[in-house]
Amino acid sequence: MSSLLLHLLSNSDPMPMLDLRHLPNEIPGEHVVYFLRRHVITITSLFVSYVFILTAPLAVLWYLATNVPTISDDPRLFPLVVLGISLFFLFVWLFLFQALMDYYLDIWVVTTKRILSIEQTGLFNRRVSELRLYRIQDVTATVSGFLHTVFNYGNVEIQTAGEKERFIFEDVPSPNEVAKTILQLVEEDRKEHFDEALEEMDAKKDSHSRGRHTTPPVAEE
Amino acid sequence: MIPLSWFLIAWLILVAIFALLALFTIAINTRYGFASLGTYSATAIFLLVAVGVILTTGGYLMTVDWSQSLNVIPSSAPTLEL
Numbered sequence: 001m002s003s004l005l006l007h008l009l010s011n012s013d014p015m016p017m018l019d020l021r022h023l024p025n026e027i028p029g030e031h032v033v034y035f036l037r038r039h040v041i042t043i044t045s046l047f048v049s050y051v052f053i054l055t056a057p058l059a060v061l062w063y064l065a066t067n068v069p070t071i072s073d074d075p076r077l078f079p080l081v082v083l084g085i086s087l088f089f090l091f092v093w094l095f096l097f098q099a100l101m102d103y104y105l106d107i108w109v110v111t112t113k114r115i116l117s118i119e120q121t122g123l124f125n126r127r128v129s130e131l132r133l134y135r136i137q138d139v140t141a142t143v144s145g146f147l148h149t150v151f152n153y154g155n156v157e158i159q160t161a162g163e164k165e166r167f168i169f170e171d172v173p174s175p176n177e178v179a180k181t182i183l184q185l186v187e188e189d190r191k192e193h194f195d196e197a198l199e200e201m202d203a204k205k206d207s208h209s210r211g212r213h214t215t216p217p218v219a220e221e
Numbered sequence: 222m223i224p225l226s227w228f229l230i231a232w233l234i235l236v237a238i239f240a241l242l243a244l245f246t247i248a249i250n251t252r253y254g255f256a257s258l259g260t261y262s263a264t265a266i267f268l269l270v271a272v273g274v275i276l277t278t279g280g281y282l283m284t285v286d287w288s289q290s291l292n293v294i295p296s297s298a299p300t301l302e303l
Contacts, residue, residue, distance in 0.1 A: 076225060077291075079225065094239060094242055094271070101250050
């Protein structure tokens with residue numbers, strides 16, 4: 001347990017606290033274009049419900065004060081009420097902080113060279129993905145639903161050549177604008193990596209044609 | 222009759238569990254979070270409120286006489302008389 005905490009607190013990790021001035025594995029000439037999180041509205045409902053839950057102990061105290069006024073004078077029962085309310089408040093406060101942290105640690109960074117996706121699920125689950133812009137083939141923005149339309153937030157799906165998995169920016173603000181900017185950045189980056197992209201395309205063509213040749217001919221009846 | 226101090230011990234154990242979870246949460250937040258004033262201030266607010274609640278509760282609990290016992294079965298319960 002203590003070694004785990006020491007590891008968490010030490011600075012030996014290749015990707016420590018994220019700093020926009022010093023991104024992990026920084027590429028020369030790279031500039032941050034977008035720093036995205038889910039839209040604030042996605043966490044508002046959770047936040048409001050936690051605030052209601054946090055005020056519940058006050059409601060219990062008010063109920064006890066009005067219906068059982070002698071409880072505050074009871075030297076045995078009142079300490080138990082205080083113990084219970086303090087524990088309830090502490091754990092709800094912790095869960096609220098963890099929920100905020102879960103929102104806060106999910107980040108998508110778009111730079112002039114690449115896209116960084118950092119997703120935190122729970123306390124001990126963290127996924128960091130990186131994608132070079134010139135490898136992107138398709139960018140789709142989706143705004144679906146009443147709240148999404150009113151507050152202008154939605155998903156941006158990024159598809160790369162040959163990759164089964166997609167990069168998805170979930171519930172980010174102004175997805176159409178983000179998608180448009182990413183496509184522009186991809187075009188600019190592709191010009192810089194023209195030769196590399198050509199080689200990749202040739203390699204793909206070769207593998208496709210080889211795949212066709214190796215398929216067995218259909219038997220004639 | 223349950224000694225009142227048992228409840229205090231249970232409270233202390235649960236507060237210790239809270240402290241451990243809070244430590245992990247803060248460690249992960251400050252280690253993997255985005256280096257900004259927001260990260261530090263959110264962590265500071267969380268810590269201040271949590272410490273404030275524990276100290277206030279602790280201050281009250283110091284005044285309680287924990288040598289008492291709690292009777293879970295009320296003495297006014299009907300008894301069978303032969």
